[in-house]
Amino acid sequence: MWRRIQDAFALTDQGMKDFMRGAGFCALANLMLMLPIVVLYFTASDFIRYLDDPSVGLPGMALYAAGIVAALVVMFVTQMWEYRATYTAVYQESARKRIAIAERLRRLPLSFFGRRDLSDLTSVIMKDCSDQERLFSHTMPQIFGMGASTLVFAVMMFAFDWRLAASALWPIPVALVALLLTAHIQKSHTVKKNAASLSFADALQEYLECHREIRSLNKVGAFQDELDCRIDRFEREKIGAELAMGVAVCSAQGFLRLGIASVIVVGTVLLVAGQVDFLVFFVYLLAVTRVYDPINVILQAIAELMDMSLSLERMRAIENEPIQTGSTSFEPQGHDVVFEDVGFAYADGEDVLSSVSFKAREGQVTALVGASGSGKSTAVKLASRFWDVSSGAIFVGGVDVSTVDPETLLSAFSEVFQDVVLFDDTVRENIRLGKKDATNEEVLAAARAARCDEFVERLPNGYDTMIGENGSRLSGGERQRISIARALLKDAPIVLLDEATASLDVENETYVQAALSELLQGKTVLVIAHRMRTVDNADKIVVLEGGCVVEQGSPAELREKPDGRYRRMLELQRESEAWVL
Numbered sequence: 369m370w371r372r373i374q375d376a377f378a379l380t381d382q383g384m385k386d387f388m389r390g391a392g393f394c395a396l397a398n399l400m401l402m403l404p405i406v407v408l409y410f411t412a413s414d415f416i417r418y419l420d421d422p423s424v425g426l427p428g429m430a431l432y433a434a435g436i437v438a439a440l441v442v443m444f445v446t447q448m449w450e451y452r453a454t455y456t457a458v459y460q461e462s463a464r465k466r467i468a469i470a471e472r473l474r475r476l477p478l479s480f481f482g483r484r485d486l487s488d489l490t491s492v493i494m495k496d497c498s499d500q501e502r503l504f505s506h507t508m509p510q511i512f513g514m515g516a517s518t519l520v521f522a523v524m525m526f527a528f529d530w531r532l533a534a535s536a537l538w539p540i541p542v543a544l545v546a547l548l549l550t551a552h553i554q555k556s557h558t559v560k561k562n563a564a565s566l567s568f569a570d571a572l573q574e575y576l577e578c579h580r581e582i583r584s585l586n587k588v589g590a591f592q593d594e595l596d597c598r599i600d601r602f603e604r605e606k607i608g609a610e611l612a613m614g615v616a617v618c619s620a621q622g623f624l625r626l627g628i629a630s631v632i633v634v635g636t637v638l639l640v641a642g643q644v645d646f647l648v649f650f651v652y653l654l655a656v657t658r659v660y661d662p663i664n665v666i667l668q669a670i671a672e673l674m675d676m677s678l679s680l681e682r683m684r685a686i687e688n689e690p691i692q693t694g695s696t697s698f699e700p701q702g703h704d705v706v707f708e709d710v711g712f713a714y715a716d717g718e719d720v721l722s723s724v725s726f727k728a729r730e731g732q733v734t735a736l737v738g739a740s741g742s743g744k745s746t747a748v749k750l751a752s753r754f755w756d757v758s759s760g761a762i763f764v765g766g767v768d769v770s771t772v773d774p775e776t777l778l779s780a781f782s783e784v785f786q787d788v789v790l791f792d793d794t795v796r797e798n799i800r801l802g803k804k805d806a807t808n809e810e811v812l813a814a815a816r817a818a819r820c821d822e823f824v825e826r827l828p829n830g831y832d833t834m835i836g837e838n839g840s841r842l843s844g845g846e847r848q849r850i851s852i853a854r855a856l857l858k859d860a861p862i863v864l865l866d867e868a869t870a871s872l873d874v875e876n877e878t879y880v881q882a883a884l885s886e887l888l889q890g891k892t893v894l895v896i897a898h899r900m901r902t903v904d905n906a907d908k909i910v911v912l913e914g915g916c917v918v919e920q921g922s923p924a925e926l927r928e929k930p931d932g933r934y935r936r937m938l939e940l941q942r943e944s945e946a947w948v949l
């Protein structure tokens with residue numbers, strides 16, 4: 369049963385242990401809250417005995433006072449234990465959970481990220497983990513702790529007088545069943561609320577990320593309207609969900625109060641019939657008001673649990689997502705990259721690559737060319753196992769990449785793409801990302817080789833200048849040179865280039881080309897090329913069309929082919945260069 373609870377609430381092993389401790393302390397603390405009633409019972413019975421027979425005398429007031437003080441001390445200590453066992457433990461569990469999810473995300477194939485967008489995943493790590501935090505710190509200890517103490521209390525009530533106990537407790541199971549019967553209504557509201565929240569988060573993120581484009585297209589008003597619309601929907605769905613929960617919980621809680629009336633009726637009848645004495649009746653009246661407090665909290669907690677169940681499902685879904693596995697010992701014979709009959713499709717889509725076979729040799733530059741959408745980027749990314757092939761195989765130095773742990777495999781690859789990703793940190797630390805433990809000298813040597821010196825000298829703090837989010841304070845060429853310095857520092861044997869110089873001006877292009885020639889010495893280089901003049905110096909050209917290899921060979925061979933695709937591409941490029949605007 370505990371295993372089921374652990375799975376249902378997506379807890380880690382340590383989290384489950386802490387949770388059980390928390391529930392235990394919560395039960396203890398709640399039982400101790402009954403102590404004042406016990407002291408009151410004994411005090412009242414002493415007084416009544418004294419009223420019946422003054423000769424027994426009153427026990428000393430000091431005894432009552434000591435009883436009250438002892439009860440208060442015990443209550444305080446057990447509440448403190450409960451607090452520590454729930455609140456302190458919950459933040460540790462929350463940190464463990466977030467790390468576990470981030471760790472899982474790190475090992476998931478990129479196809480997963482194609483299916484789930486960023487705001488959705490952020491919401492799992494932030495909101496769903498917070499929901500679990502709340503569930504752990506408040507909801508579950510309340511349900512288990514108060515449930516256990518209520519059970520003990522109910523047994524005691526039945527032991528004293530089953531008739532009064534039954535008249536006090538009968539509404540509890542009825543209220544619970546009534547609440548559970550409304551679960552499906554609440555769940556449907558929660559699904560709608562979560563969808564509206566995600567759609568709002570998506571729109572907001574898009575608005576913030578693309579605000580420059582939105583402004584330049586003069587679409588701020590339209591985006592603002594769309595955002596307002598999604599906020600309104602979110603607000604409506606949230607109110608709907610709160611209302612559904614509120615109505616269900618309040619009705620169940622209201623129902624409980626019938627117990628007070630039935631204790632009064634049954635107690636009075638029994639009292640008149642002389643079957644209970646006044647003191648027992650009085651204690652049951654006190655107890656019945658006390659026993660409903662934890663039940664009210666439990667009803668509220670169950671409703672919250674139903675609301676959070678979707679968050680837990682989303683967390684479990686990430687945890688159950690299959691990860692890419694493979695051996696961490698990777699000993700290739702050289703670094704030739706060989707595609708053998710490779711087929712690939714994204715998710716459930718059509719084949720993007722079919723029967724692709726070619727060899728990129730170590731020490732040579734192999735260029736992939738072809739029309740937009742022909743599958744060049746996909747092929748290059750498959751080599752470093754961004755995704756796994758659907759058929760065929762890719763070998764690096766004779767080792768099938770699908771058998772290698774993705775992170776181990778990536779250590780053999782450097783990537784320089786057009787879209788450089790930089791972090792809001794110093795130039796130095798952005799370069800150091802290529803090799804975590806690089807010394808300052810190594811970082812500076814890589815930076816010099818990548819021709820970074822030229823622009824870093826002009827920055828206010830040189831290599832220690834913060835470059836803004838994604839390097840927003842740098843030009844395209846400067847960003848590109850930092851990414852080349854990073855790749856140089858990594859010094860991986862295989863280099864993937866997505867025509868890194870395509871969008872640069874002549875001066876920047878010269879710098880970047882010089883930096884690249886340092887990087888490519890003796891490596892297996894796979895280049896995605898859009899401009900033919902870049903690839904004419906390659907050792908080998910692979911022409912892709914509709915995901916198939918239609919030609920391959922040296923540039924000279926392909927230029928000579930009378931009706932060759934490459935030759936045709938060269939001609940088209942030449943024609944376009946002759947256009948005058």
Ligand SMILES: Nc1ncnc2c1ncn2[C@@H]1O[C@H](COP(=O)(O)OP(=O)(O)OP(=O)(O)O)[C@@H](O)[C@H]1O
Pocket residue numbers: 482714717720738739740741742743744745746747
């Ligand atoms: N993450 C993705 N999910 C689904 N389909 C994708 C994804 N990435 C690319 N595609 C599709 O795969 C096909 C090949 O895309 P790919 O980016 O490999 O082509 P490309 O030759 O590199 O194009 P370009 O020269 O324009 O960069 C295209 O039809 C594209 O729409």
